[in-house]
Amino acid sequence: MSGSSGSPLPISPTTLLETFIPGYGPIHKFVLYSFGFDVTVLVSLGAALWLAARIGRSIWKVLKGAVTSNWMAEISVSSTDEIHTHLLHFLAFQYRTRGSRRLIADTPTKSAWELDGEETEALDTTMDANGNIKWLNFSNQEAKTQPRFTPAIGSHNFWHNGTFFQLSRKEVTMFDEMGGGGSTLKDKEILTLSCFGRSTNPIKALMQDAKEHYHRGHNVKTIIKRPAPKDLRRWGGRGAWVKIAERPCRPMKTVVLDEKRKMDVLADINEYLNPVTARWYANRGIPYRRGYLFYGPPGTGKTSLTFALAGVFGLDIHVVSLLEPTLTEEELGMLFTNLPPRCIVLLEDIDTAGLMRNDPESDDAKKKAEVDPANTELNVATLTKALKKAHESDEDRKKGISLSGLLNIIDGVASHEGRVLVMTTNRPENLDDALIRPGRVDHQVSFSNANQHQAKELFERMYANDLPRTRLQPSATQNGPIPARPLEEKISLNGDLKKELTPPATPTSNGYIITDTAKEKPDAIPDSKLLNQVIEDVQGEELRMLAQKFAENIPDNRFSPAELQGFLLKRKKDPRKARDEVGKWVEEMMEVKRTGGKLVPQ
């Protein structure tokens, strides 16, 4: 009777497990008698490992917390700022080349221009054996689009330029005030980058790299932005503007306009954008702002010139439609204060923008209706309009942009300085004097329908051979900048303004430049056979003769460049056909214009 003594028995691991795990005893006995194996050893080992892991994790947490707070630097970025986009682009690039196991895949949106990459070959339209034309087919383009991979929500580590970085990507949900007392839940993403050391400089350098990576090639692109959707605008900051398009810079030489007028605008903006000018304005207490009014008939190149200017000066275009129903004065003011230091703000068709005014017309109409009972039909209509206006609620009045609100935003005390404001209109006579007074509009450029000289230029431009794609040469930015000559020197040297107005050799997305002629670069890659082969034989003197003949058929100031471009585009491979058919087209067009018809001859 060994166990009957007074001293207590030591508790065995099996007894302990039996106490904590219901049913352990029978299982233990079953395994022991059936297989001769004491499962307690295994379970005890597992429990010891689990405990060690818990303790280890707790110690790790404490240590990590101590290291993070004392020996690590971190910077967080919210998804409402554009740096977030830069970082994601950069990380997508990084993570494509490294083997991370937790990624988020998304389908990137590509513009039509991005399909025309460096290595893009021209597609030929061919015929099959039965003589059927095989048209180009893009039905499987979605299938070919490669997903973009970015780090998944959670923590990630990576090396960049010899520094170890930690990235934490997390989503936060927050209440967003909707106005009118309501609120909604909104998801926002926070990226936190950290690195060892007490300085945030490596992270700042990484962010700079990400920014440069994102903007690489943007010197050959013009970025077009518009106000973000209402709920995103709410966050303010640069996120109040979203990129809607990115297209190759429009060369200045493709805008057919009187050279002096073009040169005046270029010189004026060039002078204005010079950082020294800002100080000059400040010293004299003049607000550092410049406004331009481009006016003239539709399709005469107002928007085209704005894009070409953006390309020359490397500015983004911020397009605002004052007709957008959800845009309030307050928001427009906030959007103007969140513009980058240098940019173009484009307000198109400012006369049709529907600016709200204190409209005396309705009162007049009402009085007229009362004193002129003979004109009943008209009076009922105008009176209804006037009464409708009178019953507009205060809420309705608050919506939209009033003229005084816009004037305030353009040059009020809080208005942004450094931007180039371009307003375009087809009807300058309808504009309020206050809108175009000096200080708001400093330079006016008139556009008109094409004269014969411009028609000739359009023709030559349409049929000029494209520059062959050439191998890329490292750009000046990589080997030091091209020394600049002063503008006056450029003008006086050869008196040929046209050459100088054209931006220099086009840089490309990789920081390279496309060289000018195929002759200089023997390893030229042949370009589109389709287009060039047909028109190759019509170049030089013959092209000039055809252009001359074409232009002689075009009456001065009757057709807009857009109309002529439309005619030429339909004959884009055949300049001789264009010359032969222009006479008939002009006759028909004149008839359409005389009768006020809408359907134009092809």
Ligand SMILES: Nc1ncnc2c1ncn2[C@@H]1O[C@H](COP(=O)(O)OP(=O)(O)OP(=O)(O)O)[C@@H](O)[C@H]1O
């Ligand atoms: N002066 C021009 N030089 C070259 N192309 C032109 C010119 N004017 C118009 N075009 C061509 O016509 C089309 C319309 O031009 P654009 O949008 O610049 O005209 P717009 O004056 O801004 O017209 P709208 O007043 O209707 O907005 C474009 O494809 C452009 O290439």
